[in-house]
Amino acid sequence: MKKLAFVTILLLGIVLMAITADFPRWGDPLSPASTYLSPHFIEKTMEETSVPNIVTAVLGDYRGYDTMFETTVVFCAGAACFFILGSFGREEDDKIRYFRHRDTGVVLKVQPHGTRPSSRADFERIDPTWTPYDFIISRVAGLMIPFIQLFGLYVVAHGHHSPGGGFQGGVILAASFLLLALSHNMRTLSARISNKVLGLMSASGVLIYAGWGALALAFGGNFLDYSVLGVLLGLDPIAARSMGIMIVEIGVALTVMSTMIIIYNNVASLGAYDEGL
Amino acid sequence: MTEFLQTGLTAHYNYWIYIILMLIGLWAMMAKVNLIKKIIGMNIFQTAIILFYVSIGAKKGGTIPILEHAPGHGHEYIMDAALYINPLPHVLMLTAIVVSVATLGVALALALKTYREHKTLDEDEILSHLSE
Amino acid sequence: MEYIESIRPLLAVLVSLAAMPLIVAAGKRPNLREAVTFTAAGIKLALIVSMVPAVLAGAQYTYTLFEVLPGVPIAFKVDGLGLMFALVSAPLWIVVSLYTIGYMRGLKEHSQTRFATFFALALSSTIGVAFSSNLLTMYMFYELLSLSTYPLVAHMQTPEARVSGRKYIGYIMGTSIGLALPAMLIAYFQAGTLDFGPQGFLSGNVTPEVATALLVMFIFGFAKAGIMPFHSWLPAAMVAPTPVSALLHAVAVVKVGVFSIVRIVTGVFGVEMLKELNLGTLIATIASVTIITASLIALSQDGLKRRLAFSTIGQLSYIVLGMGLLAPKALLGGSVHIAMHAFGKITLFMCAGAIFVATGKKNVSEMVGIGKRMPVTMICFLIAALSVIGIPPTGGFFSKWYLLQGTLESGQWEFMVVLLVSSLLNAAYFLPVAYKAFFCTEKENMFPGPRNEGPVQCTIPIVITAAITVSLFFFYDIFTGLAAIGLGVPAP
């Protein structure tokens, strides 16, 4: 089997190598790819969408349909991970649980169907493998997180003029939350931002995108034609496109951020949302 | 030989790198029995294709496709097609990257489930478990 | 020719189909269920009879149901041949239904409702084949018949019955899909139509080689005709309850097979074309081999039903032989044999069933002296046997007579010899049964004791069909007339 695989791969490689001779030279300014659609985008983008970052314009508008489904792919992956691993968190009462008294550090072991401590303020649920947070790590991470988030927001918002946009910003935002989960634990993250909220955010991000596009139908445009929505925003069609891109980027950022966290939560804890692996 | 080095190698080496990377990924997927290694192979494979696309977009003498302000204080932009690289492959690859991340997430979820059921990630072992 | 656009052919097909759900619904009340069957059968017969006068006058009923494929609709046409066939099947449904009541209730069989339901479906398909106006429609009903009879063959659900069912469906559907379907498509591909024409639709459209290949594929493809080597499903299918054997393996299924071949010869190839290509001898030879072989095998069978089955295989090939001779009289004889053999053979089968119900005996060697126990049944058996052999005063005489005339007409003496030899063989495997039934010493008699016929529902149908067999000797002209019109040959 391995030999067969090797021969197949070798043959494939030889064929593909041979064919590269047919390709234009690397970086050739006269290659078909650089001379056919690309000049149109470079020269007309400003005029048609008033967005200087051409990638953002193409991503959000010319090929906005691709991007919408790209966002949907992300959402879909989140839903899939949740479907395969996760649960709605309706806890069964049939396992041994541990509770730690915050002030004294005393840990209670509660048998299945036993009585649990009533005060959430005094007791926290912990896992069998629980270890105290490392002070330095948790404090440093705590300091960094707001700045990471601020930067994430900047990347989202400034996507029109510099490299960035919803995907990049969304991932940075997600990273800040994951840092929280890593430096503290998953329960801390879940206490800040619950699975329910994440799920809702993830879906509403796509909803913002697709809904904004679908709204165009109501104003007589085609799907994702933001220009007709200028009426709604009090903008001319070109500015409306720019604004439309902004809106969908926000949707993208929302979905990407929350889905990354959903995937992390589910994969890292096998759907138990506790300390994890 | 020198001609080959100058034209053949330098002109197309980007494609060769992508091909080699792709084959490495494919090899990992076909020949490895550990599921995680297969997943890594899959990622290498996808990344190779991303590399291929991005290299299509390259253009000698071009900069990143974000319009630059023309000299002076107006709101004019330089819009010469020769100065910017092709934006389209970048857009396309943003999509492909996202897809590969999403696929990775689902693949890991499935591998974890498999691991939890069989306590191993070795495909041959799992298959022998299943046939019992 | 006059064409009458009428829905009657469709109705004749649909009547028994419509009866199916009613039969299922009435499953819990056997009497109501049988009533439904009889009503449907009566209506069907009335519809078919109502078409006789016009067809005898030279008209044809046509009805197009759907134009499914361009140029190939699901369509019906009632011509002489089809009507003749329908006129054989429909009344026998009534008779057999009556017989079934006696047989099935006598043996307390299980799943009687399923049996009656598929019986009705089988009848629909049979009439469908009879009234098809093109090859596709015929093929469709042919397959439907295969499917609807499968549960009947495997009815007993014993391992033996299941094996037989497997064999049955394997042979029948294997050949029809493996041979007849490609042949039909090649024919369509070459000719662009599938409508049966008075002189076929293939002439001028295919090369002689293709024509020969197609002919062979068709003849073996319609394996219900029991041409060797695709015959062995028929003896195997004898595990089915006797009414099935009687109606299906004497009338509906096997006759559908040969009727299909009649259609192929007359409607697809056309007699003229076959004459031109000299393919008639091929058909006749294939048929002759089957006739002689089957008759010889029948001689050695001890099981009465198996003996009848091999007899059927031989008799079916008479019809095919008639087609192969390509002479008007032979065509006529072959076609009429469909009817004549049907009445004779169904009587024989019902007798076998009646004997089984009354005494539980299946083998010929166990039936010495049975005539003394069941005289009426065995007299009917004798009459029917005479008909199958072809001795007057029975209907079977005429078909053999025309076939013999046909061999003379076409000047193919060798086939005359085949006919005569096989008739002798027929006599050799039937007459001893009848003889031993009546003439034996007290010592040999295996059935001492008082007269005891089978259930009255079994005996009455036997008497009816035996009576028809005799009366066909005097009133043969309805069948010969219809067949002659259908074949376009002068009526005798």
Added chain:
Amino acid sequence: MTDQYPSLILIAPLLFALFVFISSWFSRKPAFIMTAIALGLSSASAVGLLAQIMANGPLSYRIGGWAPPMGIEYYVDHLNALVLVVVSCLAFWNLIATRPDIERSYGDKAPIFYTLYLLSVAGHLGIVVTGDAFNLYVLLEIAALSGYALLAMGNARAHLSTLRYLFMGTVGASFYLLGVGYMYIMTGSLNMLDLARLLPPLYESPAIAAAFGLVLVGIFIKMAFFPLHAWLPNAYSDANSPASSLIAPMTTKVMVYAMIRICLTVFTPALAFKSVWFSNGMVWAAVVAMVMGALFALTQKDMKKMLTYVLISEVGYMVGGFWLGNRLGMTGSILHIVNDAVMTLCVFLCVGCITFRTGSTQFESLKGLSRKQPYTMAALVLGGLAMIGVPPTCGFYSKWYLILGGLDAGHYEFVAALVFSSLINIVLFFRIFEIAFFEPYGDMHGDHYHGPPHEKIQDAPWSMVLPLLVVAVGLIVLGLYSGSIVTNIIDFAIPATII
């Protein structure tokens, strides 16, 4: 709104998928209704679109108002309009027919199942409707990702099987992507019609040949064309039935459509059928697929698994029919997309009904099932007959065209393989019928079987059986309308240059 049909087909499932997901965090109840509404809307739009296309001819729909090739367009002609109707109606009907099974199999997570279901349908519909080669890739991934998730829930093997499917699926999609990249590097365009315009001068180029090969291999992996089929049988048979009865009829058919679209529209018949050697090779490959699929099916002891191999055989029919390269063969191939979708739906729904009650489709557990589940078995009989190709069921008519196509092209091996696989299908299905109808589980009295005293009918719930019976009857109705589908739709779907 009628000019927005093309977008509505996709927007409805997409938006409702989000609504269902959001609602799932509050209540389980509205999910089914919302899903049904979405798919109903989608099917209605697809039917409306088909009517529009039949009246006015092909149309192009510009997303975001951008003219192609700058923006993405939908290009809808008779071919995709037909497939759209098939896919959307099939998804809708499968939803209706499997509801009790979904609710039971997935419990709490049923709304998530509905979400993924809608996304999967949206992905497949998108593949069919789009006119952009790269967009097709994105939608391919949506369809695939949601499909992995749907198939992952099943028996103990399901996760591993799905993971293997994921590997193969990803390789397939990546090959497709690479092929599109090759086309892009040579032409600079991604729009299908635009590519068709730009490609002719490049027909001699090896890179374009490679692009063609890569795209085809990618699609072949996704459609499980033998010998790239290894992922399919396990993935489909290990999954829960509601998922497999959606994915099995849908994915392979949509991928066959994608192959036809790529060959006819992007590369045009001029290139696709340029090399006789190549198209003959494809027909031979299809012949092997048909025969091997049938033979593998013969060795199975589990009905669901057997059906997956039959599916592989059927893929061979469609691929082979297309590569015959003549009008009759393509007609057969496209008609078989429609027919096979309904046939497969029918038999897989039967599997669903059976597993709903017995939990297994092993031949052992089918014994005497006809008494327990008579309606399901009746539907299975019809489905089986359609698979065998008995008139007047629809399976016969597509075989009719396929065989005629084979005769016309002189590919007698294709005709022989078709007949052979039909014969094998007889064995396959009658074996099941025999077990289910005649295999006893009561007592035997002598050599006479009297049946169990009073076996209670315990068929699947009416809400499953009734839709199943509708599908089964639909097999016959569809068969009777085959002719009009061919003359009114498929004839226009095949380019006039193909005779």
